[in-house]
Amino acid sequence: MTTRHDARHQARQDWTTTPITPGILRGALDLEQTERGVLPHRLPARARLQIPDGQLAMAESQPSGVRLAFRTRATAVELDVVATKRVYTGAPPRPDGVYELLVDGRPTARASAADGDTLTIDMATLSTQFRTGPVETLRFTGLPDAEKDVEIWLPHDETTQLVALRTDAPVHGPRPSGRAVWLHHGSSISHGSNATTPTGTWPALAAALGEAELINLGFGGSALLDPFTARTLRDTPADLISVKIGINVVNADLMRLRAFGPAVHGFLDTIREGHPTAPLLVVSPICCPIHENTPGPAAPDYSAMSEGRLRFKATGDPAETAAGKLTLTVIRDELARIVGERAATDPHLHYLDGLGLYGEADNAELPLxxxxxxxxxxxxxxxxxxxxxxxxxxxxxxxxGG
Known part of the structure; x- marks a missing residue:
């Protein structure tokens, strides 16, 4: 008599296991071989060697905008993963990351890994603890029995090792989309913080509306004008480029006005070395009341955490802006000035005021x-x-056609 386990094993003999390679992965710049599978990265190995802190190392390994893409007649797909669950001491539990299945560009199904590795972070001491967890299998069934384009978008905010991809029909590489490649860099807002799905981050939504292929280099807490990030933007093939600058420079209290302007110039100079004529859009910060006129650093609001809520506050002194401390208001003025001056000799450089994306009136209606x-x-x-x-x-x- 065939047992349930034997039946499953027998059924899988007809399945295809497809190696996970850069050929079926979009949005990642590197693929690291690990003991259990492969780990997509959004910064190349050379840049990762220069990362000075764990925040960026964690952020760049979270696959915002990264998706498996292939053609197949398969009606069932299985993906084995190891997800890294983040636990913040004293903060409410985080929801599981979401994997989204798209068929011919249409969202069709979602899944989550309930367990995995666990990274516990104490925001007060910045200490961490790591626990190894199991491999989880995600299953998508009932797909149409016809040749189709399939994408599996990985969780935008959950580091994911890819262990195995199985299908009940052969897999072929994705067809060229013919779309312009949009390379975007920004902060946790671009990374997708507080979005609930990987296709629900604003860059993913904007790419769909603009019919562009997204490479999202939004790094939570880490849009800090790092030279290795500029070199990554320089060296990544792209048709359209945008850089959203400001909020992390303020809430990290990273630099003063004297250093900020030259750092922006250097960042843009480096990008232009690899993309001398590509449309390059500099985007200033959206409205964030705590930092509009108050410098950083930002810090967790521990009184809110004691009530089970996660909130942040600005801890700087507004009077210090006279000595060069940065606020969002100061940064918007400086970015507008820099882009205006450079655009006189760079007709493909443009500026977008972030308040046009989300301003004071929007904050009143849809507060952060x-x-x-x-x-x-x-x-x-x-x-x-x-x-x-x-x-x-x-x-x-x-x-x-846009």
Whole structure:
């Protein structure tokens, strides 16, 4: 008599296991071989060797915008993964990361890994503890029995090792989309903080509206004008480039005005070495009331955490702006000035005021839940406005048919 286990094993003899290689992975710049599988990275190995802190190391390994892409007739797909679950001491539990299945561009199913490795972070001491967890299998069934384009978007905020991809029909590489490649860099807002799905981050939504292929280099807490990030942007093939600068420089209290301007110039100079004529859009910060006129650093609001809520506050002194401390208001003025001056000799350089994506009136209607990051509805609002201003008529990213 055939047991349930034997039946499953017998059925799998007809399945195809496809190696996970760069050929079926979009949005990642490197693929690291690990003991259990492969780990997509959004910074190349050379840049990772220069990362000075664990925050960026964690952020770049979280696969925001990274997706498996292939063609197949398969009606069932299995993906074995090891997800890294983050636990913040004293903060509410985080939801499991979401894997989204798209068929011919349409969202079709979602899944999550309930267990995996666990990284416990104490935000007060910045200490961490790591526990190894199991491999989880995600299953997508009931797909149409016809040749189709399949994408599996990985969780935007959950580091994921890919262990195995199985299908009940052969897999072929994705067809060229013919779309312009949009390379974007920004902070946790671009990374997708507080979005609930990987296709629900504002860059993913804007890319869909603008019919562009996204490479998202939004790094939570780490849009800090690092030279290795600029070199990564320089060396990554792209048709359209945007850099969203400001909020992390303020909430990390990283530099003063004297250093900020030259750092922006150097960052843009490096990008232009590899992309001398590509449309390059500099985007200033969206509205964030705690930092509009108050410098950083930002810090968790521990009184809110004691009530089970995650919130942040600005701890700087507004009077220190006279001595060069940075606020979002100061940064917007400086970015507008720098881009205006450079555009005189760089006609492909453009500026977008972040308040046009999310301003004071929007904050009154859709406040930032933790005082730093937008909620899912605000991600969509930002995406729709960015798509109109950047990809729409008269926009710097206007594409054919856009």
């Amino acid at each position: 839940p933790d005082d730093l990051h937008p909620d899912p509805a605000t991600h969509r609002l930002i995406a729709e406005r960015f798509a109109r201003l950047a990809f729409g008529d008269g926009g710097p990213f206007r594409t054919k």
